[in-house]
Amino acid sequence: MTATLSRASRAAPPQPGARKIKGVGERLSAYAYIAPFFVVFGVFGLFPFAFTFYVALFDWNPIGDQVFIGFDNFTRMFGDPRFWNAAGNTVSIWALSTVPQLLLALVLAHVLNHARLRFALFFRMSVLVPYVTSVAATAIVFVQLFDRDYGLLNWLLGLVGVEPVDFVQSTWGSHLLIATMVTWRWFGYTTLLYLASLQSLPRSVFEAAAIDGAGPWQRFRHISVPSLRPVIIFTVVTSTIGGLQIFTEPLLIATGAPLTCGAVRQCQTLTLFLYEQGFGQFEFGYGSAVGVALFVMVVAIAALNYLLSTRIKAD
């Protein structure tokens, strides 16, 4: 320390010329340090994103011709019942997975925030285990658990006299199955995000409320939930963006007809429809039009969510 100080005083005042050269060098290295991100994102993120809007205007066959057809792909899409079916499925699965996931996370974050909780680290780590399990593995095991003939769930339902449910083959059943997988994988992660926000509240707030006679429900409703509003808005928006892009679960659950998620497209999502058109039918133009539609939906629903959440905040 002394050595550094003495050397510092010896070096001062720095020569103006040297400082100038150092300034230029610093600027150049700063640009070099941030360049990799901009190059990679530009080439593999932004450019393809913009290019989607361009390809959507073509009848684009990857091994044949590319013919400019204007907005024909969009006209075709709006008249395509398969598109509307996929849009409906996507919204249904999104709602079934987002609402329970966020409510569950709220409750769990509140109880995990208790100062005197034992085994807190064990519980926190346990809820994050589904997050490190891959979607593919999750799909394989949940399809088996929900199987009509050999699934554990139907066996349990049978014990209380319920007829076996064919989850994969029915519309509601397949949506419920996919939503269960999504919820299972993400509720723990969301819980920890909420817990992070709760932990920034001074512990004394909860203690004072308890002394003043606020019960667990009142502390949850009047302290935890209001303080979580910013992070709730954040997770609603991110789970919307994620929910609209669900792909792997529907691809893996209906083994007979994977690209349509079942014979009657009962659980085909928009991203799966995009994949089917693009890489199953090799209609790159039409697939890109679906991508554009998905983007519009993501923006619209995220904006709507944001407005609703801020409205709740204002109340």
Place this chain on the structure above:
Amino acid sequence: MTTTTSRHRRLDRVRWWTYLLLGVATVVCLFPLYWMFIVATTDTATATRMPPEVLPGGNFLHLAGLVVDTVPFVQSLLNSLAVATAIGAGQAVLCALAGFAFAKLRFPGRNALFLVVVLTMTVPTQLSVIPQYLIMSELGWVDTLQALIVPGLASAFGIFWMRQHISATISDELMQAARIDGASTWQVFWRIAFPIVRPAAFVLGLFGFVTAWNDFLWPFIVLKSPERYTAQIAIKALQNSYDVDLGLAMSGSFLATVPLVLLFVLVGRRMVAGILEGAFKG
């Protein structure tokens, strides 16, 4: 005073239903993995018998052998390891470097460029898989692992996260002292800043590793030959031969999940801490 404290303690105690709730949540989180293990170690007849088997069987090696015979599974695990390690390590270093530049260096356009980085987080890139594929075929990268690694290196969130950590831990005095000692910008980063923020970079790399290991859609599109498959795509290939044995896809899933569960047992504590000290406080 004594009565207040005891009343306070009584009101603030952890109630039994808290443990019940957390216990149920833990079982829900762990049971599917346990079930994966049960089915991966028994034959089809046992796995489909009701009431279900609760103990692992002795069929694991037989099924693992079948998995390896059906797809080049060992190769796919190595591919996943290579891709996930490259992305995790690459993100850790590149994001620390860019975060350092945004936090500690002065250059024209710094704030505007940082805003651009934050805004890129809102672009849903997964919707542009068709043009991404066209770019990869222009580059001749279809069916290669670099088609997975290179796009995975850019992480706007990672830059944001590292910038926060570097701002909070590295003082301007430290920077100046190093400068006066004659260190170049690179030396200040590599010898001083990076060692200090290495724990944060490690956590960032872990999340990059886990995400890359579990990624499905993009590898599914861009990888064609079985010897290039990542473990997730190998699971899909095993599912196609579902009628061979019920446990086949399950064994593959189990084999592809075990490495991550082991990693999580070792460093999951730091991932939890990483989320808890995340950018969402306050």
